[in-house]
Amino acid sequence: MTTPTLQGRAKALLERLDRLAACSETPGQIDRPYLSKSHRSAVALVESWMRQAGLETRIDALGTLVGKRRGSGTDPGMKGRSLLLGSHIDTVRNAGRYDGPLGVAIAIDCTATLRDAPFDVEVLAFGDEEGGRFAGTLRGSRAVAGSFDPRLLDTTDANGISVRAALRELGANPEAWRDEARAAPLGYLEIHIEQGPVLERMGAPLGVVTSIAAATRLQLELRGEAGHAGTVPMGGRRDALVGAADAIRAVRDSALPHPESVATVGQLTVEPGAPNVIPGLVRFTVDLRAPTVSQRDALESEVTRRLQAVADANDLSLAMTRIHASDGCACAPALQDRLDRAVRSLGLTPPRLPSGAGHDAMAIAAATEVAMLFVRCKGGISHNPAESVTEDDVALAIGATDAFLREFAHGT
Ligand code: GLV
Ligand code: MN
Ligand code: MN
DSSP states (O other): OOOOOHHHHHHHHHHHHHHHTTOOSSTTSOOOOTTSHHHHHHHHHHHHHHHHTTOEEEEOTTSOEEEEEOOOOOOGGGTTOEEEEEEEOOOOTTOOSOTTHHHHHHHHHHHHHOOOOSSEEEEEEESOSSOSSSSSOOHHHHHHHTOOOGGGGSOBOTTSOBHHHHHHHHTOOGGGGGGGOOSSOSEEEEEEEOOSSHHHHHTOSEEEEEEEOEEEEEEEEEEOOOEETTTSOGGGOOOHHHHHHHHHHHHHHHHTTOTTOEEEOOOEEEESOOTTEEOOEEEEEEEEEESSHHHHHHHHHHHHHHHHHHHHHTTOEEEEEEEEEEOOEEOOHHHHHHHHHHHHTTTOOOOEEEESSOOHHHHHTTTSOEEEEEEOOGGGOOSSTTOOOOHHHHHHHHHHHHHHHHHHHHOO
């Protein structure tokens, strides 16, 4: 049998991702929240790819699909230690098909071709990277890193279903979360689309990530008083949605003076939500990112100060909960250099760039050295169905990952 070319592997891999796109809560769109029915079907499909690649599979306590290739056992010092590769298979609403699954599919493909590594390789298809269904994110990767907070099993979704109950439905045993912490992993590699325009502007198909931004997500409630839209005079209203409009602008204005920081209100619900009722309650989220923890914290203080001022000015009460915080992480310099060599072996010079997006890598960084390889995406567009990568770039990403693994396993 002839060995498939990088191009042939890329073509087959992109066809797989086209099939995965059909695992969705919403026909015609990609919408695959953590522990949903569509996540369960995605786990089954990706598990079939892992099995074809000769990996032993299991679903872990937090719903991460794990595919393991055992090492040759020739180096007793490596016994029980794994090199970890992974990314996520959950998506945002109306997502593209590459954010997360591209990295999982490349990891499976390259692990299949790695011969006689002296250590185990584990491919991790995480399920809770985007965090749309339950407050908080990164449960799967935090469990692997040994930093999981079990209170996150009790978080409930909008229908009152807990993470614990949803995990049982997937066939996972959430009570075993402690067992997922890996003993001294050898490192972690995540391949991901860039989700920004830097590589495209530089004419570079691949890039080596230097660090991942710090982030916070807040859940907010502005409470006023519902009332009759036809009878309550304009002067006496406590309209929560009018306050929310001011609040959204205040969030944006907090970040504007800081070009490296970003602030977004991405979700908002209005209650009672009828055309003839003054809105009494608005719930919304705020997502903040900055290159360092201190910049992120300064932005968060500015946002919360301004939101309180908006609430006071509109005679509303404000409740605020921090539902996610990540300090971001640095990618290990030695692994960045390894990735750099792997990309150069293809005749390319990879730029180094930071990631403004969050990734499972930042949770895994608590347990081991991490590296990330970015793949150029069209127009830098992501979290959007227009997400797009080329077969040529994916072929290069496969080639670079092969070279990275070969050097890791055999030193060449
Ligand atoms: C994940 O996509 C994130 O950065 O929010
Ligand atoms: Mn994403
Ligand atoms: Mn992602």
